[in-house]
Amino acid sequence: MRTNNIDQLEYKLKQIGERESVTQDQQKVPSDIQMELQSIYDAIEQGQPADRIRSELTRRRPKQANEGYTVLEKTATDSVATPAETTTPGTMTANPTHRRHQRMIRYSITAAAVIVIGVGSVISSGFYSADMARTLKQLPGASQFYQLTSQWGWQTADEKEIPPQPSVEQDGIQLTLRSLLYDGKKVNIELQQQASKQHPVQQVEIYVNSRQVSSTGNKVNKDQMQDASTTIYKLQRELEAAPLMGISDMELADQFGQISEVPTSALPQQVDMQINITLQGMTDKPFIYHIHAKQNALPNYSLTNTVRTPEGIGFHGATVQATPVATYMDLTTSYSAPWKTWNEQYYRNHGYYPLGLTYTLTDSNHHVYRTTSHSGRDPHTFLEFEPIVGQPAELIVTPWNFNEEPVRNQRPIQTASGQHSNLPLQLDMGTTGKVTLLAVDSTPEQYILHIKPEQAYQTYAIASSFWYGAPGQKYGTYSSDLLLDPDHEGQLLIKFDKSKLKAGAELHYSVDKVTYREPLSLKRMD
Amino acid sequence: MDIQQKVQQAQSGDHQSFLLLMKHMEARLYRIASAIVKNKDDIIDAMQETIIKAYESLTTLREAAFFETWMIRILINECNGILLKRKRVIPFAEIRSSSTSSPTYEAIDVRQLVDQLEEDKRQLIILHYFQDIPLKQVADIMNISEGTAKTRLHRTRKLLARWLEDNEEGGRIYENK
Known part of the structure; x- marks a missing residue:
């Protein structure tokens, strides 16, 4: 080079x-960040000691100024949706540039907290009827209390109408939360928008006990949105464990400051969530939903024995937690001295480490699950896959990696006049395996490859081995989507979005040198 | 503004001077924090803690001339602490190999490749190239020798060049012969 x-x-x-x-x-510096800094500047200007400033900051966190409200036990609530007409947690931070206003907010919060504690003690006592609710509403200040509490998921007894699919309507736009799946670590959210003109989702924020557990930031990017068809919006959000469990990050951190992985079983089995959805063009009017979410238990799987590869990689145990949202795996591995030496040598030669092991998950019903995340350091690897289908008796994990040298040969697939007339075609992909390309369908939007792999666990290596590239141009694409062929068992479909291809792009495949390790068998723990 | 004079005044207990110094550094701290930790809450946390730490330990700074380097070093340490605390640490290799669904038809953005670097290499590139800080100062900020910074920079450039080439040849970021 x-x-x-x-x-x-x-x-x-x-x-x-x-x-x-x-x-x-x-x-x-954005004004909201400046405001956060201003409170420190004010304290410094007053000559306050650093410790006091820090403890004041800690006290103020989470930034939502509603700490006083959490003293209440929530009443049973399943789902309520309220339009965002009043203050949301994200907008209640103190504004130090307007100290008078800040003081007023502080007094209001104190007053509200007093009301909450007082009224809350009535509610949490259990002696709480619709009549009492109406009476409480007549108390001075209590109407504001109800306005706030209804936003945080509490309902008065006379408001206990629980819509199965909560909808919020604002400015002629109806946004329905069609479904929500929760497993402790993540939520899957499906929204439907009914409006004369669609407003894409701009931001999603999730709060539990007034603490933010997830936020997309100012803009939901394309990768976060699993589906954004004409009216349906699906996305998955990861939840932060510490606020969900009502503890600080530090309490979950190890001696290196690393936040520990928390198994789904240790996370709250059920929570009351506030979900704020902001649409593009309506940033000042988030759609707010209150949902009572529960985990659904699915069987766990476990590898109980130790498996060792010829190179000395040991798999000492694996546990799988299957949920409707995702499949989580915790894999314990060890590496032999020669393997480590080879890695170090490679680093010295190349300036970076070789690619590590990758894992494919299949089940005894021949389903293949896509890997969605891979994290952790030796000896623990945390993997996530798509949710498993049904309750198969066995899960099979196949470790594999790319051989580093030589890695790949690229080959075009011969076509006649742009048509794949010579199909079906058996392709030898080296150690990746053989695959039969059965057909290539072309629609105005996409190419669909029908393939038949020899072994189910090779599918993802094979899928990423197909690509479209234009002759004479360097750039290829791997933006393919892989799915099981619903009409033919054991076959797969690989979809390529044509809008991402350049003019004249032709189909190629790569011969990847992949090494597969002994599959690990994980049995269902009934 | 005479930075060194303000530092000396702040060290003598002049809070107004300290605040002027913070205002002077604010935008720069923000840019560096946002390049490293990206998330708004984390940026705020890193900046707040940096200011408080500077406030409580400014008297320990011996050379007023090194004030800016010293501030940036505190910020980098804070950012590193935040990155460590983050729940998801995706191994480098996994990012490089996750090619199945990544759209790479357009020329790969070098900025995206930089984001995929290991943290120490990423910070080196951000500080030196994107924040235009001389390598000697970057070395001071990162608490490494200038020689180490040079070697690291050389390796990182080689690595990025290789990734760039791999992407241009087929869209997959891994070793390609």
Whole structure:
């Protein structure tokens, strides 16, 4: 390589630097961040000691100024939706630039907290009827209390109408929370929008006990949205364990400050959630839902014996927690001295470590599950896969990795006049295996490849081995989508979005040198 | 504004001078924090803690000339602490190999490749190239020797060049012969 490439890179990096410095010159610290800093500046100006400033900050966190309300035991509530007409947790932070206003907020909060504690003690006592609710509403200040509490998921007895699919309507847009699946670690959310003109989802925030457990940030990016068809919006959100459990991050951190993995069984079995959905063009009017979510138990799977590969990689145990949202695996591994030495040697030669092991999950019913996440350090690897289908008796984990050298040969698939007339075609993909390309369907939107792999566990390596590239151009694409062929058992469909392909792109496949390890069998724990 | 003079005044207990210094550094701290931790809450946490730490230990700074480097170093340490605490640590190899669903038809954005670097390498590139901080100062900030910074920068550039080439040749970020 590659002096030329390094020069090119240097040029590109400098270009980015120059571009960013121009932007940075114009870029100011956002006002909301400035406001957060201002409170520290105020304290410093007053000469307060650092410890006091820090403890004041800690006291103020979470930034929602509603700590007083959490003293209440919530009443049973399943789902309520309320339009966002009043203050939401995210907008209740103190504004130090307007101290008078800040003091007023503080007094209001104190007053509200007093009401909450007082009224809450009545509610939590259990002696709480619809009549009492109406009476309480007549108390001075109590109406505001009800307005706030209804936003945080509490309902008065006379409001206990629980819609099965809560909808919120604002400005002629009806947004329905069609379904919500919760497993402790994640939620799957499905929304439907009914409006004359669709407003895409801009932001999703989830609160539990007034603490934020998930946020998409200011913009839901395309990767976060699993489906954004004409009216249906599906997305999955990961939840932060500490606020969900009502503890601080520090309490979950190990001696290195790393937040520990928490199994779903240790996370709350049921929670009251507030979900704020902001649509594009309506940023000041989030759609707010209150949902009582419960975990659904599914069988767990376990590898009880130790499996050792010829290179000395040991798999000492694996546990799988299957939920309707995802399949979580905790794998314990150890590596032999020669394997570690080879890795170090590779690092010295190349400046980076070789690719590690990858794992494919299949089941005794021949389903293949896509890996969605892979984290952790040796000896523990945490893997996530799609939810398992049904309750198979056995799960099979196949470890594999790419051989580092040589890695790949790229081959075009011969076509006649742009048509794949010579199909079916058996392709030899080296150690990845053989695969039969049965057909290639072309629609205006996409190409659909019908393939028949020899072994189910090879599917993802095979799927990523197909790509479209234009002759004479360097760029290829792997933006394919893999799914089981609903009409033919044991066959797969690989979809390519045509809008992402360049003109004249042709189908290629790569010969990947993949090494598969001995499959691990995990039995269902009934 | 005479930074060194303000530092000395702040060290003598002049809170107004300290606040002026913070205002002077604020935008820069924000840019660096947002390049490293990205999430707004984390940026706020990192900046707040950096300011408090600077406030409580400014008197320990011996050379007023090193004030900016010293502040950035505190910030980087805070950002590193936040990154450590984050729940998901996706191994580097996994990011590089997760190619099945990543759209790579367009020329790969070098900025995205930088984001996939290991943290120490990423910070080196961000500080040196994107924040235009001289390598010597970057080395001071990262508490490494200038020689180490040079070697690390060389390796990182080589690695990025290789990734860039791999992407241009087929869209997959892994070793390609």
